Amino acid sequence: NGQVQESGDFELDGVTFPAAEVKVEFVNPVDGEEAMFPTGNLVDELSVPGVGTFKATMINAGIPTIFLDAKALGYQGTELQETINSDESALTKFEVIRAYGALKMGLIEHLEQAKERQHTPKIAFVSPSSEYQTSSGKTVMAKDIDLSARALSMGKLHHAMMGTAAVAIGTAAAIPGTLVNLAAGGGPKNSVIFGHPSGTLKVGAETKLANEVWMVKKVSMSRSARKLMKGEVYIPAKSF
Helix, strand or coil, rough: CCCCCCCCCEEECCCCCCCEEEEEECCCCCCCCCCCCCCCCCCEEEEEEEEEEEEEEEEEEEEEEEECCCHHHCCCCCCCHHHHHHCCCHHHHHHHHEEEEEEEECCCCCHHHHHHHCCCCCCEEEECCCHHHHCCEEEECCCCCEEEEEEEEECEEEECHHHHHHHHHHHHHHHCHHHHHHHHHCCCCCCCEEEEEEEEEEEEEEEEEEEEEEEEEEEEEEEEEEECCCCCCCCCHHCC
16 A cells, blocks of 8 residues: 555565565676676686686676585585684685686786675585575475575675575576586576575576677566664754
8 A cells, every 4th residue: 555565474594584575676687898707608617726626607697706516615515604614724715716716707906806805706606406404403305496505705604695696696597507507407497496504595587698698687586674673863953
């Protein structure tokens, strides 16, 4: 009736309380002046001195993201925060890989600049679907997801999945040949359900190949919204 719906029973894994469902569409989530795949490849060989060489899908959709194969890093892809965030050597390794990835994506000109650019690119690792326990103890069955994904933000494994990184996951999953697409079983897809540390999320994407260049029209997912707080701010009368 013309009023904002401030409550609801929509549950989003990783968010504490049920709330109103908001269906969101990210239209043209790639900057028109930038390439979706900065290197021109769906999969690159990313060489990281002292760490190794990894297959990587580096994509700019929603937010610049570097996707790696979990097993290549020695993980199952179902790890929770404690496993990664308590391992300083792992966090250091991820940061070094992220820095070299940022350089290859053209986001920085010198490795040292990665320290000043912590927010992007994000780094994530993916794996085929398998059963695992979420951070709350809930069991996610392999048959209920298409793949598992874990992402780091600001140097730490995220407790769920950032919305912008979910846009990158949905886009990459819809493009045959990317590491995300292969982890989800390969082939054409218009939506996937991926598992993250707190549960699952469904994300869809409309992509097309034109003149040998992949483009994404929009990415869709559901988020939740509720009233968070209400208060008053007092301003001295003599201030205006």
